[in-house]
Amino acid sequence: MxxxxxxxxxAQRVDAHxxxxxxxxxxxxxxxxxTMAVLHSDHTLTDLRSExxxxxxxxxxxVQVLNDADETDDYLWLGTEPMIRGVVGWADLLSSEVETxxxxxxxxxxxSRLVGIRHQALAEPDPAGWLQRVAxxxxxxxxxxxxxxxxxxxxxxxxxxxxxxxxxxxxxxxVLNHAGKVPVATGWRSAESERWAAAITELATSDxxxxxLSGLTTMAHLDRWTVADLRPFVDHLLDRFGPDRLMFGSDWxxxxxxxxxxxxxDAVGELLAxxxxxxxxxxxxxxxxxxxxxx
Numbered sequence: 001m002x003x004x005x006x007x008x009x010x011a012q013r014v015d016a017h018x019x020x021x022x023x024x025x026x027x028x029x030x031x032x033x034x035t036m037a038v039l040h041s042d043h044t045l046t047d048l049r050s051e052x053x054x055x056x057x058x059x060x061x062x063v064q065v066l067n068d069a070d071e072t073d074d075y076l077w078l079g080t081e082p083m084i085r086g087v088v089g090w091a092d093l094l095s096s097e098v099e100t101x102x103x104x105x106x107x108x109x110x111x112s113r114l115v116g117i118r119h120q121a122l123a124e125p126d127p128a129g130w131l132q133r134v135a136x137x138x139x140x141x142x143x144x145x146x147x148x149x150x151x152x153x154x155x156x157x158x159x160x161x162x163x164x165x166x167x168x169x170x171x172x173x174x175v176l177n178h179a180g181k182v183p184v185a186t187g188w189r190s191a192e193s194e195r196w197a198a199a200i201t202e203l204a205t206s207d208x209x210x211x212x213l214s215g216l217t218t219m220a221h222l223d224r225w226t227v228a229d230l231r232p233f234v235d236h237l238l239d240r241f242g243p244d245r246l247m248f249g250s251d252w253x254x255x256x257x258x259x260x261x262x263x264x265x266d267a268v269g270e271l272l273a274x275x276x277x278x279x280x281x282x283x284x285x286x287x288x289x290x291x292x293x294x295x
Contacts, residue, residue: 012281014085015052015060016288017177017214017249020045020078026071030123036257043253045078051252051261052083058285059085061249061292063151063177064118066090072105079113085294086115088151093119093139094130102142115292116149116175127154128161135165144171149210149292155181156192159199166206173208173291178215178251179237185220188232197236204240210291211241213268213283214249217258225258227270234271243279247287 021028022042033040052060062075062084072089079087087110091101105114119134121127131154134140143150152174154162159180166174180200183192203209216230237246248268255264272280288294 012059012285012289013057014248014285014288014294015057015250015252016247016292017063017212018048018060018252019043019063019065019254020048020075021065026066026068026074028065038256039253045081045084048252049081049083055262055265057265059083059294061086061088061115061288061294063088063249064090065120067092067120067123069101073108076105076108076110076113079110084113085289086292087113088116088118088149088292089114090119091117093117093134094137098137098139099142102146102148106146112295114148115294116151117143118151118153118177121153121158122155128158131158131161131165135168140165140169140172144169144173147293149173149175151175151177153177156183156196156199159196159203163199163203163206166203166209170208173210174206175247175291176203176209176211177249178219179211179213179233182216182219182233184216184225184229184233187229193233200236200240204245207245210245210247210287211237212249213237213246215251215254217255217264217267218251220258222258227267230267231271238275243275243282244287246283247291248284249288 020043022044031039048060060083062078064072067090075087075089078084089105091098091105095101105111121130124130140150150172152162183196186192217225220229250261250264252261272283
């Protein structure tokens with residue numbers, strides 16, 4: 001990740017969205033061995049460490065993959081590694097015992113590494129309906145009281161509901177993953193992209209929502225995307241959210257479907273090159289450190 005000539009690199013470069021898994025220990029049924037062959041193998045903490053060091057990234061946030069309490073337990077133990085700056089885990093937000101479960105996670109021997117909760121809402125038959133049910137319960141207020149974020153995994157067609165929920169729960173900090181599944185492959189001038197851009201403009205009015213600059217390359221044409229394909233979408237996000245509400249995340253190892261870790265990091269560096277040094281520092285680490293209260 002390179003800086004513009006004469007500019008210092010940001011002091012803390014944090015990849016705010018990574019995953020690890022060992023298939024024999026924790027199968028990943030969402031991985032198609034044929035179409036996602038690069039993912040159909042173990043991707044471990046050792047592998048992640050090597051990628052971070054090679055790209056001169058100083059730390060990472062581990063984000064849940066499965067709606068599975070045991071995976072979160074695994075991630076919290078991995079959070080003892082110095083390079084893991086925080087863990088976004090999972091808890092059943094519709095459970096009547098959600099507060100008890102959140103307290104149990106916080107009281108885990110590595111519970112200080114827990115910085116947020118995410119649910120794979122796209123695995124639900126009705127993702128927007130699921131979010132509305134969560135919003136009617138106690139979970140979002142419980143997250144706010146504990147200083148935990150709620151990471152959001154939704155598509156463009158769900159973002160109007162996301163906007164409504166973020167406005168109704170102003171005390172909770174929300175983090176939009178993968179920029180709401182930005183439709184890069186359809187092109188900037190497509191009807192799909194216009195609808196996404198309008199939804200992002202609306203969402204950005206919720207000042208308790210932060211957006212991840214992540215998952216863009218895998219929403220593009222996997223084998224032929226260019227930085228130019230990504231640029232209008234990133235420019236729109238910068239214009240609406242500003243650097244202080246955007247955070248870089250690679251989505252490694254899922255990002256490997258569209259290129260190496262270094263390619264992903266270099267693309268982000270190129271997309272941010274016109275920003276000032278403090279603005280780049282915010283996107284590349286500062287926003288994540290502040291939003292997740294990373295140590």
